[in-house]
Amino acid sequence: MAEDTINIRSSELSDPMPDPTGPTQPGDLNDALIATDVWTDQMVADAGIPIVDIPMVSVGGGIGSFELVDHLRIAGMSTNQLRVLSNLDVPWQTYEYLTKVSQVPRKERLRSDSQSMPDNIWGFPSFAFREAWTDKTLDPIWNVCTEPILRDYYTPRAGHVFETMEREAHRISYFDMCVKGQVRMVRRRYGGGYFTILTPPQGAAATKRIAYRSTYVHISVGYPGVKFLPDLQAYRTAYDDYVRVVNAYEPHEHVYEELKRKPGLVMIRGGGIVASR
The missing domain is CATH 3.50.50.60 (FAD/NAD(P)-binding domain)
Structure with missing residues (x-):
């Protein structure tokens, strides 16, 4: 098994899953x-x-x-x-x-700009134009006309x-x-x-x-699953810890709830937009 894949806990594999359709x-x-x-x-x-x-x-x-x-x-x-x-x-x-x-x-x-439009292969009207029309404001149009010099890239x-x-x-x-x-x-x-x-x-x-x-x-x-760095995957596998070591793309609301109840120290690995959120 590759080192960057997620291992299923052994407890989840203790009993075989029943066949819902039945054997006959x-x-x-x-x-x-x-x-x-x-x-x-x-x-x-x-x-x-x-x-x-x-x-x-x-x-x-x-x-x-x-x-x-x-x-x-x-x-x-x-x-x-x-x-x-x-x-x-x-x-x-x-x-x-x-x-x-x-x-x-x-x-x-x-977090990505609006160059790709999954709903419109022609690319027009753009997300910015449609937002401007819907919200009755020119701000999105001004954004795309002045990016990236005066404004950051427009994101829908x-x-x-x-x-x-x-x-x-x-x-x-x-x-x-x-x-x-x-x-x-x-x-x-x-x-x-x-x-x-x-x-x-x-x-x-x-x-x-x-x-x-x-x-x-x-x-x-x-993608087949969330990717982990080798050392984090090794830690989760060795200590069966799927609560304190989490990926940003996994459900991790329990971390916020625990910090609200009892403030603590959080170490974030990564410096991208997901980490900044």
């Missing part, structure tokens, strides 16, 4: 499928897994999937040619979670970014293309294309797995 539910992966990198249509059919044909599949459902779908929909691809397989409710869910735990609620401004409010993404998602019928579930694996298909195996929520399908047979697969799953 049909349409599951068998040994032949698991042991093979290239699948035939007959192999999937023999396992009892239903096959859904779709030209394009995106795995992840975050902002990366949203951007791909937005570009393809604008280019003219119809909703029945795209499917997004995800366990997220909305594309910005993970990003909004990270902003919240790092003390950037919706009313606060993000987090809530504004999420709201505009939601509006664009409804405009392109993004949620009509989403399928809820956990992607188990992606395998090449004999003869061309791919099989993407989805585990739907309990009770959502008659079988345990569903196979999406597509020509293209877009993998956009983001």
Whole structure:
């Protein structure tokens, strides 16, 4: 295991997780499928897994999937040619979670400038222009015209970014293309294309797995977890201390509550904008 990955505490692994779908539910992966990198249509059919044909599949459902779908929909691809397989409710869910735990609620401004606009591939009207129009003020326009000499770079409010993404998602019928579930694996298909195996929520399908047979697969799953420096990871692993040593992108409200109750000394490693918050 890499030194910068998060180890799960041994107590959490003491008992195996029960299978919520039950052992008798049909349409599951068998040994032949698991042991093979290239699948035939007959192999999937023999396992009892239903096959859904779709030209394009995106795995992840975050902002990366949203951007791909937005570009393809604008280019003219119809909703029945795209499917997004995800366990997220909305594309910005993970990003909004990270902003919240790092003390950037919706009313606060993000830490990066507004050169990228996830809701608008044309880049106009800009976040600054729309904020000026909504708030009836020229201050955002003056900001972008004088940055970075007289003013710092303009940054949009987090809530504004999420709201505009939601509006664009409804405009392109993004949620009509989403399928809820956990992607188990992606395998090449004999003869061309791919099989993407989805585990739907309990009770959502008659079988345990569903196979999406597509020509293209877009993998956009983001980062696997919060990264720690090797010495901090070694400390957490050795002393099982997940309370006093925390990452800014982890839930750590308990630190503030403890400091309110009993003032103490806090050591912050890092000197970026997250540390300054």
